Amino acid sequence: MWDADGALDIYLAWLLQNQFAFDLKKPRVTWADSSASSAVPREWEVWLDRFQSSADAGSFHDFALSGGWDPLHLSGHLGETGSPDVNSRLFRDGISKTSGAFITSTMDAWYTDLSAKATDLKMIGTHSWKVDVFVKPVGFLGTFRRSAQTGLWFAGRHRYHSAGN
Known part of the structure; x- marks a missing residue:
């Protein structure tokens, strides 16, 4: 069940805060292009501000919003890094x-x-x-x-x- 443990909000905040951008039209994307990000819609800026000032924003288990731009090294897993399947x-x-x-x-x-x-x-x-x-x-x-x-x-x-x- 989605968000049964309450981690979805902090994950969303992490994504909004760092604004990762991946060009899925390019094969083997392994790193986020920070220059490709665009402005977050105002409603999400408001949500992020509220969340960051709430008690829930500190951390969730080992997931912290502070401590570097990618404390869990998740950005490397957001793009495809495998070798193409020649038999597909x-x-x-x-x-x-x-x-x-x-x-x-x-x-x-x-x-x-x-x-x-x-x-x-x-x-x-x-x-x-x-x-x-x-x-x-x-x-x-x-x-x-x-x-x-x-x-x-x-x-x-x-x-x-x-x-x-």
């Missing part, structure tokens, strides 16, 4: 014109592999491609679409994806 495959559905399946064996480079293999999947009218992603050691990750607005693959509602990019 993208299959097009023979019935639908905009759906398919992507199968790979590597969890730490699936997004980069999907992006590389799907460069020729063009939108048909207003319909974006829907690709079911499977990582052999893990299983089904979900159905991903490529945003016409951002060019990135995402799962879920587009309004949430576009707000974060």
